[in-house]
Amino acid sequence: MLDVVNLSHTYGEGPNAHQAxxxxxxxxxxxEMVCVVGPSGCGKSTLxxxxxxxxxxxxxxxxxxxxxxxxxxxxxxxxFQDYSRSLFPWMSVGDNVALPLRRRGKDRTxxxxxxxxxxxEVGLAAxxxxxxxxxxxxxxxxxxxxxxxxxxxxxxxxxxxFGSVDAQTREDLEDLVLKVREHHRMTVLLITHDIDESVxxxxxxxxxxxxxxxxxxELSVDLPFPRDQIATRELPAxxxxxxxxxxxxRAKKESPPVQx
Amino acid sequence: MTTTVEGQTTRGMRAxxxxxLARVWLVPIAVAAWExxxxxxxxxxxxxxxxxxxxxxxxxFSGPAAHLFxxxxxxxxxxxxxxxxxxxxxxxxxxxxxxxxxxxRSRKLSGYIDPLVEFGRAIPPPTLIPLFIILFKxxxxxxxxxxxxxxxxxxxxxxxxxxxxxxxxxxxxxxAFGLGRAQRLFRIILPAAGPxxxxxxxxxxxxxxxxxxxxxLVGSTNGIGYQLMFTQQNFDLSGMWGAIVLLGVLGFVLNAxxxxxxxxxxxxxRRARQTT
Amino acid sequence: xxDRRVVVRGAAGAAVLLIAAELxxxxxxxxxxxxxxxxxxxxxxxxxxxxxxxxxDLWGTVIxxxxxxxxxxxxxxxxxxxxxxxxxxxxxxxxxVEFMRxxxxxxxxxxxxxxxxxxxxxxxxxxxxxxxxxxxxxxxxGLRDVDPxxxxxxxSFGFxxxxxLARVSVPSAAxFVLTGVRLAAAxxxxxxxSAELVAGGTDGIGAFMIRxxxxxxxxxxxxxxxxxxxxxxxxxxxxxxxxxxxxRWHTERTGA
Ligand SMILES: Nc1ncnc2c1ncn2[C@@H]1O[C@H](COP(=O)(O)OP(=O)(O)OP(=O)(O)O)[C@@H](O)[C@H]1O
Ligand SMILES: [Mg+2]
Numbered sequence: 001m002l003d004v005v006n007l008s009h010t011y012g013e014g015p016n017a018h019q020a021x022x023x024x025x026x027x028x029x030x031x032e033m034v035c036v037v038g039p040s041g042c043g044k045s046t047l048x049x050x051x052x053x054x055x056x057x058x059x060x061x062x063x064x065x066x067x068x069x070x071x072x073x074x075x076x077x078x079x080f081q082d083y084s085r086s087l088f089p090w091m092s093v094g095d096n097v098a099l100p101l102r103r104r105g106k107d108r109t110x111x112x113x114x115x116x117x118x119x120x121e122v123g124l125a126a127x128x129x130x131x132x133x134x135x136x137x138x139x140x141x142x143x144x145x146x147x148x149x150x151x152x153x154x155x156x157x158x159x160x161x162f163g164s165v166d167a168q169t170r171e172d173l174e175d176l177v178l179k180v181r182e183h184h185r186m187t188v189l190l191i192t193h194d195i196d197e198s199v200x201x202x203x204x205x206x207x208x209x210x211x212x213x214x215x216x217x218e219l220s221v222d223l224p225f226p227r228d229q230i231a232t233r234e235l236p237a238x239x240x241x242x243x244x245x246x247x248x249x250r251a252k253k254e255s256p257p258v259q260x
Numbered sequence: 261m262t263t264t265v266e267g268q269t270t271r272g273m274r275a276x277x278x279x280x281l282a283r284v285w286l287v288p289i290a291v292a293a294w295e296x297x298x299x300x301x302x303x304x305x306x307x308x309x310x311x312x313x314x315x316x317x318x319x320x321f322s323g324p325a326a327h328l329f330x331x332x333x334x335x336x337x338x339x340x341x342x343x344x345x346x347x348x349x350x351x352x353x354x355x356x357x358x359x360x361x362x363x364x365r366s367r368k369l370s371g372y373i374d375p376l377v378e379f380g381r382a383i384p385p386p387t388l389i390p391l392f393i394i395l396f397k398x399x400x401x402x403x404x405x406x407x408x409x410x411x412x413x414x415x416x417x418x419x420x421x422x423x424x425x426x427x428x429x430x431x432x433x434x435x436a437f438g439l440g441r442a443q444r445l446f447r448i449i450l451p452a453a454g455p456x457x458x459x460x461x462x463x464x465x466x467x468x469x470x471x472x473x474x475x476x477l478v479g480s481t482n483g484i485g486y487q488l489m490f491t492q493q494n495f496d497l498s499g500m501w502g503a504i505v506l507l508g509v510l511g512f513v514l515n516a517x518x519x520x521x522x523x524x525x526x527x528x529x530r531r532a533r534q535t536t
Numbered sequence: 537x538x539d540r541r542v543v544v545r546g547a548a549g550a551a552v553l554l555i556a557a558e559l560x561x562x563x564x565x566x567x568x569x570x571x572x573x574x575x576x577x578x579x580x581x582x583x584x585x586x587x588x589x590x591x592x593d594l595w596g597t598v599i600x601x602x603x604x605x606x607x608x609x610x611x612x613x614x615x616x617x618x619x620x621x622x623x624x625x626x627x628x629x630x631x632x633v634e635f636m637r638x639x640x641x642x643x644x645x646x647x648x649x650x651x652x653x654x655x656x657x658x659x660x661x662x663x664x665x666x667x668x669x670x671x672x673x674x675x676x677x678g679l680r681d682v683d684p685x686x687x688x689x690x691x692s693f694g695f696x697x698x699x700x701l702a703r704v705s706v707p708s709a710a711x712f713v714l715t716g717v718r719l720a721a722a723x724x725x726x727x728x729x730s731a732e733l734v735a736g737g738t739d740g741i742g743a744f745m746i747r748x749x750x751x752x753x754x755x756x757x758x759x760x761x762x763x764x765x766x767x768x769x770x771x772x773x774x775x776x777x778x779x780x781x782x783x784r785w786h787t788e789r790t791g792a
Contacts, residue, residue, distance in 0.1 A: 052436050078436040085429035090451040090528045099447060100437035133532040151437065286628040305651055371545030376553060382772065383765035386730040387741065390749040390757050395570055410726075470640040474730045477642065485643070492646035504643050511638020 001187045002028040002051065002155060007060035008212070009046055020046040021057065022212030033181055033188045035198035037249060038208030038216075044191045045081055047213065048159050051189070052078050064155065074103075077153035079161045081191075083144040087132040093119070094128035097147045104151070118150035119143070122176060138165035145173065149180055156181075158190045162197065171229045174201050178227060195249065199241045200227060207248040217248045307498045312505060315498035320506075341472060341483040344400060348407025349468045353461060356412045360419025360457075361449060370420065377416065385410030386474050393479055403475040410471040411464035418460030422453025455529050458522045465518055469511050484510075572755040580759035589744075594763065596739030600656055601728045604663025605721055612668045613713060616675025620709070621701060626676060633672070641666035642730045655737040659728060666727040667720035671713065678712025679705055711779065718775045725768055741767075 004026040010019045020043040028034045038044050050057045051064075053072035062069040064076070077100070080086040087096050097115035106114065119125050122142040124135075132140055141161065148156055158177075162170045178201055181188055192198050198205045199221055206218040221241055223232055232238055291309060298308040307315075320334035327335065363370040363377070389406055396402040426449055434448045450457075476485025484503055491499035523530065554574050560566050561573030584590040619626040641662045648658050682705045690700050732742025741764050748756035 049432070052432075054432050054435060072435050072438055074438055076436065078433070080429055080433060082429045085427055086433045088430060088433075088448065088451070089532045090454070091447075099443075100439065102443060103438050103440070131528060131532065133528075147437075282624065282627055284631055287631050290632055305647070368545070371542050372549035372552075375546040375550055379765055379769065382768035383761055384726045384729045384768060386726060386733055387745065387761045387764045389733055390745045391754065391761065394749065394752065394754055394757070466638060469638065470642060470726070470730075473640045473643050474734065477645065477734045488643060488646050492650065497647075497650075500646055504639060504647070507643045508635055508639040511640070512635055515638060 001030045001032070001065060002026070002189065003061075003063040003066075004047075004051065005061045005063075007047070007050060007057050007062065009043070009050060009055065009057040009059075011046075019212040021050070022214050023060070024208075024213060024215055026206060026215065028187060028189060031185055031187055033178075033190065033201060033203045035202035035205045036189065036191045036208060037193060037195060037198045037205060037245060038213060039210055039249065040193060042208050042211045043213035044193075044208065045159055047208075048078070048157050048189070048191055052076060052157055073155075075153055076155045076157065077148035077151040079144050079148045079156075079158040081159040081163065083141045083161075083163075084132070084137065086144055087140055087147075089131065089133055092129050092131055093124070093135070093143050096132060096143060097128075097150050100147065100151050114150050115146075118146040121149060121180065122146045122173075138169050141165055142169075142173065145176070149184075152184060152186075154187060156186050156188045158188065160192055161190070162192070162194075170197075175227075175229065177201060178225075182225075195242055195245045196233070199223075199238060199245060200229075200232060205241075205245055207245060209251075216251055219244055219248075304497060307501060311498050312501045315496075316502035316505065319499055319502060336482055337484055337487050340400070341476065341485070344403045344407065344475075344483070345468050345472045348404045348472075349411060349465060351404070352408045352412040352464060352468075353415055355408070356415030356460070356464075357419050357457060360416045361423045361445065361453070363416075364420040364423025364453070365449065370424075377413075377420075381413035381417065385471060389475060389478055398479040398481075402479060403472070406475045407468050407471045411467045414460040414463040414467070415457070416460075418456045419453060422456030423449055426452045455526055458526060462515070462518050462522065465514055466511060469507065469514065473507065569752060570754060572758070576755045577758045577762070580755045581762045584756070584759050584763065590760070590763075593739050593741055593744040594767075596656075596737075596743075597725075597728055597732065597741045597764075598767070600659045600731075600740065601663060601721075601724050603656075604660045604728065605667055605717070605724050607660065608664045608667035608720055608724070609671055609717060611664070612671035612716075613675055616672045616713070617679060617701070617706065617709075619672075620676040620679025621705065633669075637669045637673075641727055642734065645731060645734050649735055655735070658735055659731040659737070659740070662731050663724045663727050667724045670719035670723065671716040674712045674716025674719070675709060678709030681712070682708050710782070714775070714779045714782070718772065718779070721771050721775060722768065725764075725771065729764065 004024055007021055007024040007026075008019070009021040010017050012018060024047060026034075036044055036047065046055070049055045051062055051069065053069050064073050067073075087093075088099075091099065094112070094115050097118055098111040101111040101114055116125065116128060119128055122145055124139060124142055124146065127135060127139065127143070132143060135143065141164065145158075145161060148158070161177075162173050165173065174197060177188065177190070180186070190198075190201065202221050204218060204220045207216045208214065209216045219241060223235065223237055223241075295308045295310060298306045320331055320337075321329050323329050323331035323334065330338070363373055385406060388409055389402070392402040392405045396405060430448060430452060434444050439448070472483070473485040473488070476483040477489055480486045484507060488500060488503045491497070491503060557571075558574040561568050561571060561576075619629055644662055644665060645658070648661050652658050652661060686704050686708065687700050690704055695703070728740070729742045731737075732740035733746065736746060737743050741760055745757050745760050748754075748760065
């Protein structure tokens with residue numbers, strides 16, 4: 001599905017240049033849910049922006065379903081880290097969610113219905129006619145997620161989507177993403193800095209090194225489905241995986257990539 | 261129960277009345293002082309406001325009811341003035357916003373055009389009147405050209421600024437969800453630049469009044485500016501003061517009605533800023 | 537550091553416009569009497585600099601403009617400080633301001649010419665009337681916008697109201713005042729030239745243009761327009777410089 005080959009990106013030129021990505025190789029299979037973890041500022045958002053075709057990486061290649069990404073691919077949705085800035089303050093919540101659906105060639109009523117359904121899924125059915133800035137931070141985040149879900153992309157990119165919500169909502173949203181992916185057979189790439197979260201939702205966890213980011217190692221998560229916030233987290237396998245990811249994250253930059 | 265509620269509403273009304281009084285008490289005092297002062301002085305150049313109002317009524321507002329009480333003179337002066345004002349202003353808005361979005365969104369294009377814009381807006385618009393008089397002869401064309409040239413700059417500059425600084429996450433979101441050109445323009449860029457554009461358009465409205473008057477003073481055979489010149493030459497000072505008052509009212513009404521529209525259109529912006 | 541590409545593009549844009557105007561004039565597409573070729577205009581503009589008559593006119597405009605602007609500042613800043621610190625006075629004065637401000641100052645020209653026989657006095661009066669408003673409004677706005685914490689800090693050290701006004705309120709409102717002055721300078725130049733065009737007078741760029749216009753000398757009109765533009769550009773550049781230099785702390789804080 002997604003194939004990232006030797007991806008490097010350097011911001012700026014000359015003495016101010018900053019290399020954010022230092023040769024990343026990453027494969028995501030159809031229907032897979034991959035979590036990317038890495039320290040703050042290592043280049044996770046840069047990786048996501050490159051995949052979404054929002055910046056042109058200085059080196060390397062990105063292929064989605066065997067076609068090289070040059071411009072923004074059509075069948076992809078993004079939940080940005082800056083969720084509050086990613087919603088348009090001049091549109092109601094419902095319009096925000098419905099806007100991208102124009103591209104799907106749906107008529108007005110179909111768009112409305114799809115938006116209402118997605119808002120229902122994130123538990124915000126009542127907020128449709130409100131404006132984004134009338135909602136709390138966590139609610140805005142859920143609107144951004146609803147917008148991505150309503151679009152029904154075959155590839156969903158999420159950049160720390162549960163960053164600023166309370167623990168309870170966060171768990172609900174994690175389960176929501178798991179459910180939706182199951183339901184609509186989406187491929188998901190989820191970026192997070194929360195190790196527990198990556199193990200809980202992922203089929204596979206990819207750990208990045210400090211800037212310039214490289215793949216420090218990856219683990220496949222073979223925990224049973226459906227996952228449960230209490231039961232899954234109690235499993236010895238979960239505790240073990242969590243420790244493994246933690247070790248990779250903390251590993252010194254110089255150490256060679258580990259395969260587990 | 262009911263008495264307290266009533267007490268509260270009367271108290272509320274009294275508070276509201278006091279608030280209004282605190283705003284307007286100076287106006288009657290100023291008008292009274294003006295009336296008394298001018299009567300005392302008895303100068304021909306400063307007729308008392310009552311006399312100005314009487315003359316305004318006589319000149320413009322004593323017409324038949326079918327014409328909204330406007331006299332033929334009023335129709336002959338107001339309509340051409342307003343037509344030029346709004347015609348020029350609307351044209352400038354269309355040109356300024358269109359060009360501004362293009363320049364704001366394309367670094368390349370703005371690289372070529374920016375210096376010309378900088379120079380163009382530095383030229384004081386009335387300096388072009390003599391040129392426009394030769395090019396277009398006296399009359400409406402020349403006046404509209406002056407207004408368009410003069411008021412386009414604040415619109416253009418603000419639109420460029422607003423369109424250029426669309427929030428990056430907004431732009432990225434639009435791109436990631438693959439919105440087409442037209443949708444990006446009408447649903448993202450224009451609304452995002454809206455507050456800036458409106459500020460420029462409002463500034464341009466008051467400039468348009470100035471330029472309307474200048475162009476009518478210099479080369480016209482009708483309009484409020486012409487009326488100003490005509491009354492001065494006939495030493496009709498009350499009529500001249502009347503025209504000045506009329507222009508003040510016109511500017512005030514234009515600005516106030518524009519603010520109403522702006523509040524409507526940009527309510528999201530005002531309210532979003534209040535909450536954060 | 538300025539990007540070299542930007543300079544090249546800007547020069548290219550200006551060159552294309554000049555060449556197009558030149559060709560339009562030469563090819564007879566536009567009657568050269570109405571719109572002479574650019575080279576003639578540029579030569580004319582250079583020639584004007586050696587023309588003592590034009591220099592007197594240019595100087596006349598500058599003097600009237602500068603005097604008007606300074607007078608407006610002297611009137612508007614204290615008034616703005618007063619109204620900005622006394623909210624009740626401001627509330628009461630606002631309807632008067634809102635009514636007087638939109639009266640285009642050029643509309644006062646016919647009246648002022650009757651009142652003041654002295655030609656520069658007429659022009660200065662209308663410039664002052666136009667330039668007072670932006671300075672007044674910005675001063676008031678700046679004073680209202682002063683950070684209350686800064687004021688209270690000083691109050692808590694036992695400074696009186698006047699000391700707070702002088703040490704906190706006025707300095708932190710100063711950038712707004714200067715923005716107002718910049719706006720006033722632009723409006724002032726517009727009004728100065730309008731007044732010269734309407735009221736004529738002995739000197740001024742506008743008076744020069746009327747004379748050139750009556751002789752159908754479009755090349756001279758355009759050349760004078762060019763200089764008027766340069767005058768406006770210089771004045772704005774100067775004020776921007778002053779603003780940047782005097783209020784570095786302000787731009788650094790707001791990142792503007
Ligand atoms: N537009 C830019 N210009 C220059 N440098 C940038 C830019 N965007 C990001 N960087 C730099 O690139 C590096 C990686 O940034 P990135 O946003 O990808 O990090 P991140 O892993 O997403 O961090 P976080 O977890 O805090 O979101 C950082 O050091 C950052 O300073
Ligand atoms: Mg990030």
